[in-house]
Amino acid sequence: MTSPVFTMRLDPDLKEWLETESKRQDRSAAYVAKHAIRALKEQTEAKAEMIRTAMAEADKGVFISEEKMTAWFEALGTENELPEPEPDIFPHQA
Known part of the structure; x- marks a missing residue:
């Protein structure tokens, strides 16, 4: 072809x-x-x-809050690094 x-x-x-x-x-x-x-x-x-x-x-509506992301990001590269944050914002269930 x-x-x-x-x-x-x-x-x-x-x-x-x-x-x-x-x-x-x-x-x-x-x-x-x-x-x-x-x-x-x-x-x-x-x-x-x-x-x-x-x-x-x-x-799905599952997110990580700005506060947790900011704290994690600011701790990167420091002696007190935080683990990756877990979702803490979930959709409202009726």
């Missing part, structure tokens, strides 16, 4: 970087560009999944 052809315009500095990088890798510019686009796609999808997961977790 052949891949469809895709063309694009690049700024001169980006084109120069792509050509230099492709020579460094001993690959074609198309190969380097394809792998860069694939990496960006995977990164974007991973970020979206992390956001979905964080939103679902936040929707």
Whole structure:
């Protein structure tokens, strides 16, 4: 199966970087560009999944109070480091 052809315009500095990088890798510019686009796609999808997961977790309504987080953060790197705080804010149950 052949891949469809895709063309694009690049700024001169980006084109120069792509050509230099492709020579460094001993690959074609198309190969380097394809792998860069694939990496960006995977990164974007991973970020979206992390956001979905964080939103679902936040929707549960269980949080650590600002006071506990501040105390923990301020103790980092000191002789009196605190353990990571546990959630102390829970949703109201009817």
